[in-house]
Amino acid sequence: xxxxxxxxxxxxxxxxIVIFVLTMFLTSASGIFILGLSSxxxxxxxxxxxxxxxxxxxxxxxxxxxxxxxxxLVTSDSDSLINYxxxxxxxxEKTKSMFSEIHGIYSQNDLIYKDIAYMVDSYFNEAEAxxxxxxxxxxxxxxxxxxEANRITGYIRTYTDRLNLxxxxxxxxxxxxxxxxxxxxxxxxxxxxxxVILLNVLVISYLTYNMTKPIIKxxxxxxxxxxxxxxxxxVEVYSQDELSIMxxxxxxxxxxxxxxxxxxxxxxxxxxxxxxxxxxxxxxxSLLVDAEMKALQMQINPHFLFNTLNAGVQLAMIExxxxxxxxxxxxxxxxxxxxxxxxxxxxxxxEIDTIKAYEDLFIVxxxxxxxxxxxxxxxxxxxxxxxxxxxxxxxxxxIHGIGNMERGGIINIxxxxxxxxIRICVQDNGAGMSEETRQKVLDxxxxxxxxxxxMTGIGIYNVxxxxxxxxxxxxxxxxxxxxxxxxxxxLKIPCNSLLEKVDDMKLLMNVK
Amino acid sequence: xxxxxxISLAALFATxxxxxALALYYFNMVNKAYDKNSTNVFSGxxxxxxxxxxxxxxxxxxxxxxxGVFEAGKAHNAAIEYNPISDPDSIDKTVEYVNIANKSRVxxxxxxxxxxxxxxxxxxxxxxxxxHIVVGLAESIDSNRLSYVGNNFYDYGVKAAKLISIASDKGxxxxxxxxxxxxxxSEIDKTKISxxxxxxxxxxxxxxxxxxxxxxxxxxxxSDLLGAEDLTxxxxxxxxxxxxxxxxxxxxxxxxxxxxxxxxxxxxxxIVGTGINDEIxxxxxxxxxxxxxxxxxxxxxxxxxxxxxxxxxxxFQSSYVSIATDIYTAMNIDQK
Numbered sequence: 037x038x039x040x041x042x043x044x045x046x047x048x049x050x051x052x053i054v055i056f057v058l059t060m061f062l063t064s065a066s067g068i069f070i071l072g073l074s075s076x077x078x079x080x081x082x083x084x085x086x087x088x089x090x091x092x093x094x095x096x097x098x099x100x101x102x103x104x105x106x107x108x109l110v111t112s113d114s115d116s117l118i119n120y121x122x123x124x125x126x127x128x129e130k131t132k133s134m135f136s137e138i139h140g141i142y143s144q145n146d147l148i149y150k151d152i153a154y155m156v157d158s159y160f161n162e163a164e165a166x167x168x169x170x171x172x173x174x175x176x177x178x179x180x181x182x183x184e185a186n187r188i189t190g191y192i193r194t195y196t197d198r199l200n201l202x203x204x205x206x207x208x209x210x211x212x213x214x215x216x217x218x219x220x221x222x223x224x225x226x227x228x229x230x231x232v233i234l235l236n237v238l239v240i241s242y243l244t245y246n247m248t249k250p251i252i253k254x255x256x257x258x259x260x261x262x263x264x265x266x267x268x269x270x271v272e273v274y275s276q277d278e279l280s281i282m283x284x285x286x287x288x289x290x291x292x293x294x295x296x297x298x299x300x301x302x303x304x305x306x307x308x309x310x311x312x313x314x315x316x317x318x319x320x321x322s323l324l325v326d327a328e329m330k331a332l333q334m335q336i337n338p339h340f341l342f343n344t345l346n347a348g349v350q351l352a353m354i355e356x357x358x359x360x361x362x363x364x365x366x367x368x369x370x371x372x373x374x375x376x377x378x379x380x381x382x383x384x385x386x387e388i389d390t391i392k393a394y395e396d397l398f399i400v401x402x403x404x405x406x407x408x409x410x411x412x413x414x415x416x417x418x419x420x421x422x423x424x425x426x427x428x429x430x431x432x433x434x435i436h437g438i439g440n441m442e443r444g445g446i447i448n449i450x451x452x453x454x455x456x457x458i459r460i461c462v463q464d465n466g467a468g469m470s471e472e473t474r475q476k477v478l479d480x481x482x483x484x485x486x487x488x489x490x491m492t493g494i495g496i497y498n499v500x501x502x503x504x505x506x507x508x509x510x511x512x513x514x515x516x517x518x519x520x521x522x523x524x525x526x527l528k529i530p531c532n533s534l535l536e537k538v539d540d541m542k543l544l545m546n547v548k
Numbered sequence: 549x550x551x552x553x554x555i556s557l558a559a560l561f562a563t564x565x566x567x568x569a570l571a572l573y574y575f576n577m578v579n580k581a582y583d584k585n586s587t588n589v590f591s592g593x594x595x596x597x598x599x600x601x602x603x604x605x606x607x608x609x610x611x612x613x614x615x616g617v618f619e620a621g622k623a624h625n626a627a628i629e630y631n632p633i634s635d636p637d638s639i640d641k642t643v644e645y646v647n648i649a650n651k652s653r654v655x656x657x658x659x660x661x662x663x664x665x666x667x668x669x670x671x672x673x674x675x676x677x678x679x680h681i682v683v684g685l686a687e688s689i690d691s692n693r694l695s696y697v698g699n700n701f702y703d704y705g706v707k708a709a710k711l712i713s714i715a716s717d718k719g720x721x722x723x724x725x726x727x728x729x730x731x732x733x734s735e736i737d738k739t740k741i742s743x744x745x746x747x748x749x750x751x752x753x754x755x756x757x758x759x760x761x762x763x764x765x766x767x768x769x770x771s772d773l774l775g776a777e778d779l780t781x782x783x784x785x786x787x788x789x790x791x792x793x794x795x796x797x798x799x800x801x802x803x804x805x806x807x808x809x810x811x812x813x814x815x816x817x818x819i820v821g822t823g824i825n826d827e828i829x830x831x832x833x834x835x836x837x838x839x840x841x842x843x844x845x846x847x848x849x850x851x852x853x854x855x856x857x858x859x860x861x862x863x864f865q866s867s868y869v870s871i872a873t874d875i876y877t878a879m880n881i882d883q884k
Contacts, residue, residue: 158651220570227567
């Protein structure tokens with residue numbers, strides 16, 4: 037049964053046909069029902085007066101018979117006699133058929149019908165006797181018989197009148213009884229028609245709404261999709277018909293398009309990231325080139341300078357000028373270190389050795405006006421770092437921090453480590469810097485006089501950028517400073533990614 | 549929204565079913581109202597066909613008589629053809645119906661007709677045709693009718709006189725006024741004795757023998773509806789010393805009682821009447837009517853049919869079947 041039901045209602049076409057047939061059946065059934073009742077009542081109405089019509093015909097026939105009998109008895113006209121017999125046969129036949137319909141004595145009217153039938157019989161007895169007497173010219177007899185026959189016709193008329201009156205009374209009573217209920221029947225029929233119409237309207241409206249609702253949902257969803265919105269809710273259809281199939285297909289299509297677009301977005305993101313990566317690489321290369329250009333400016337004929345300085349060292353040794361020899365040797369070492377390529381890696385130890393050479397030169401030049409202090413964790417000296425990251429800071433401290441102070445100053449260089457970071461700290465007790473300047477340093481902005489007077493030609497901006505690229509992290513510098521109290525610059529090297537970053541750097545250098 | 553639809557659908561469906569059921573119900577009621585068989589009163593195959601020719605419109609006795617006839621008809625499977633006489637003074641219609649019954653070849657006739665040559669002739673003709681006839685009023689002594697079923701009017705007069713003699717507590721003699729419902733008496737052959745005469749004969753026999761009653765007047769009522777009322781007023785006016793007024797049918801009895809109430813003569817004049825209905829019972833309980841003679845019309849009608857049916861089984865039937873007259877006063881009226 038359920039399968040049959042499902043089969044019927046799993047198709048829109050079947051649904052429409054069922055609705056059509058159902059509403060048609062309801063309307064037709066109510067119409068036929070009301071028509072049947074009306075026809076039956078009309079038949080009854082006709083039947084109510086059929087008796088009166090029949091009695092009227094009966095009396096006319098009786099009149100015809102009696103008229104012809106009278107004519108014969110008065111005029112002895114044979115045609116009248118023939119007509120009398122003809123009408124008598126017809127009348128007798130009609131009377132017989134009329135009263136044979138009475139299948140028993142049930143009411144006063146049945147008794148009257150029976151009486152009339154017997155009176156008709158008595159009438160013909162008298163009439164026949166009158167005709168017979170007329171033929172034998174027995175005037176007294178036929179007159180007496182005719183008078184008796186006429187009297188019987190009077191009796192028949194009396195009873196037919198009474199019968200008509202009884203039938204009329206019965207009809208009136210029946211009509212009054214029927215009329216009251218007919219009005220109620222009419223009201224019930226009216227209610228039936230109206231309720232069937234309303235029921236049809238309701239059924240059709242609801243089922244039409246149910247069928248069009250998913251289509252409207254699909255239309256709205258499709259409209260949203262056409263606007264590029266694929267995040268609408270799925271269209272849900274609870275029926276099992278073609279609309280459900282269409283809705284499921286639509287939902288699947290929407291999901292497929294959404295997935296495809298998502299993939300496109302993902303691909304675009306990847307491409308964007310790759311593009312950013314390429315831009316970053318270009319920037320690194322630019323920085324390296326920039327640093328190298330700065331360095332090359334300082335490498336004007338370096339071999340001539342180194343050979344000359346070596347000749348000077350040997351000359352000073354021959355002449356016994358040991359301090360001069362040491363001075364020139366330090367100078368030569370610093371130049372040699374500075375002119376090497378920036379795309380290599382060095383150890384912290386190398387950076388510190390260079391700083392110490394730089395200190396010796398500085399002492400020769402300026403005496404003990406400036407003092408260098410070292411607080412270095414020896415275990416960290418073999419850590420790889422980009423070259424020339426400490427010397428620019430020391431130069432900045434000597435030039436901008438202490439250089440203008442007549443009383444001189446102290447430059448403290450410390451290297452320490454905590455759980456995550458190696459801290460390379462260059463601190464002076466010089467002039468310090470304003471908060472604005474400090475913020476610019478932290479924001480890695482270039483300074484116009486960043487490298488003025490620097491031996492390396494590399495500013496703090498270059499140092500910071502190279503550290504960020506080398507260690508792939510943003511937080512590589514801290515600056516603490518107050519005017520008149522000195523400046524402390526801390527370079528932060530992340531411990532955990534140290535080796536990895538170095539490897540990356542190697543790769544990066546190979547790219548170049 | 550769905551629940552509203554479901555409720556509406558259920559309500560409309562219920563309306564369709566209910567209106568269909570109502571339509572069928574009212575259609576059935578129409579059919580019942582139309583049903584011609586609902587007026588059936590006979591079995592369909594009655595053993596006898598009797599014609600009842602009486603005037604039952606104005607008289608309590610004949611109404612009861614008719615009821616008795618129809619009840620007996622049901623009991624004996626006899627179809628009763630009721631031929632009412634609308635004009636009580638017209639003997640012609642009675643004669644016509646007797647003749648029609650004759651030509652219709654009925655099995656029997658129960659008729660109440662006043663004495664007249666045409667009536668007697670019609671009775672004789674029907675009897676000659678083999679139709680058994682029972683009369684409610686005795687016609688000529690030489691009639692061919694089968695039987696008379698009714699009261700012994702002489703005995704009725706005697707019982708009435710005895711009731712009258714105890715009706716008034718004013719002492720003897722009791723002054724009596726009599727109103728007789730016998731309008732055609734003046735038109736009929738004075739040589740023949742009417743039932744009123746027989747009744748009066750019985751009444752006067754007691755008056756003369758016991759000397760307790762003084763008959764002041766005997767008035768005959770016209771056929772108009774106010775006849776008894778006028779006659780009562782006439783008696784009260786012409787005979788202010790009247791103690792008892794005797795009436796011979798129910799209508800006259802009620803009319804006289806109303807006049808007594810109207811004239812504020814309750815306790816002064818009492819009525820002795822004939823017949824019983826609810827109003828008469830009321831007046832008896834109030835003491836306005838002392839008592840009534842019940843002629844037992846129902847028994848007479850019932851017996852008439854029994855006599856006719858019996859005549860087809862046993863050719864010997866008594867030509868005079870007396871129906872007892874009962875007396876009802878305030879003492880026993882509740883038993884009726």
